[in-house]
Amino acid sequence: MEVMQFQVDRPVRPKWTQKFKIKLLIRIAIIAVILLAAMMSLGLWFSSNMLLSPSFKGVTKDFSRCLPETERYFGKSCGNLRQTKEYSFQEVKFFSVNGYDLPGWLITTADNGGTPSKRAIMLVHAGGSDRREETKYIGMYHRLGMDVLTFDLSCHGEAPCITRGLSFGERESADVLSAYHYLKDKYEKVYAMGSSVGAASILIALPGMPDLASVIAENPYTSFERLIKDAPESKSLPEWAVNNLIQLTKIRGKFDGHRSPENSLKLSSSVPIFFIHSKADQNTPYTQTEYLAGVYTGPKTLWEPEQGEHAAIWDTNRTEYEKRIEDYLKR
Structure with missing residues (x-):
């Protein structure tokens, strides 16, 4: 018996040419590059948002709110004198050369059981913060016989914000200069103290304040570019991204x-x-302040404590911090 064999037709698969495969791979590579570039762009945009609109220690611009993290650094009720009523103060406003009024609190020795003072110090807060940050120093300066002005830099706290966000001392230095002239019209001697962006703003404005009695600059930075390049977050990024x-x-x-x-x-x-700059500062290397002290040819003192977070040395050792400042100003 003859066995019949049947041949089953198999489906014919399309034969891709080498040229087609290469084109496909090129398209895939292009799409991957576009997606990567988009992700990097979004990452840079998000990072620039954080730099332009930072929040220091969880602070919010609403003075009626006080988060636990903020209270930990700013003190009771987040340093809001309206709520603590720890000191008698005056709500003040003064014109900034940036083109608007800046709000502040003037806390005088005379309004708080002392004698009228002929000296005043302006306290300049860090970036992403506001005037409440500085109220913890009022007692120290009152003991030294100084009136205190603490105010909001532009785009911070209750101050106007005409141009987008923080400029790392460029616009803020104009606010500092305006505060200096506001106090200069009222007092024989004017001092200045600032932290981080506040310290940088004072130093940038310094050529326009030759009669300033003294400056206390805590953890300043040399420049915006070096601040970003030396930031811990930048170490994991390629140079071109930074x-x-x-x-x-x-x-x-x-x-x-x-x-x-x-x-x-x-x-x-x-x-x-x-x-002043803590060697434990994880935000801005203390070597930047060392460099600034080296650049400055005028009278200077450098203190580098071993402990203290960025803009929070006082919180680590209040007694030593205040004693060093009092000794310095008495000299």
Whole structure:
């Protein structure tokens, strides 16, 4: 018996040419690059948002709110004198050369059981903070016979914000200069103390304040660019990404970064400066303050405590902190 064999037809698969495969791989590579570039762009945009609108220690612009993290650093009721009523104070406003009024609190020795003072100190808060941050120092300066002005920098607290966010001392230094003139019209001697962006803003404004009695600059930085390049977060990024972040932030924030503590200190030499920077600072390396102290040719003192977070040395050892400042100012 003859066995019949049947041949089953198999489906014919399309035969891709080598040229088609190469085109497909190229398209996939292009899409991957586009997606990667989009992700990087979104990351840089998000990072620039954080730089332009930071929140220091969880602070919010609503003075009626007080988060536990903020209270830990600012003190009871987050340093809000309206709520603590710890000191009698005056609600004040003064004109900034930036084109608007800045709100502040003037806390005089005379209004708090002391004698009228002919000396005053302006306290300048860190970036992303507001005037409440500085109220913890009022008692120390009242003991030294000084009236105290603490105010909100532009785009902080209750101050107006005409241009987008923080400029790392460029616009803020104009606010400091305006506060100086506000006090200069009322007092024989004016002092200044600032932390981080506040310290940088004072140092940038220094050439315009030759009659300032003294400066206390806690954890300043040399320039915006070096601040970002030395940040711990930048260490894990490629150099081109860090440079792009710097340029994007300056463009969006409408500042060029040329006005820096490093450049301004080269134009001033008459005002005594007490530089303070903790070696435990994880935000800004203390070597930046060492560099600034080296650049400055005027009278200076440098203190580098072993402990204390960024802008929070007082919180670590209040007694030593206040004693060093009191000893410095008495000298």
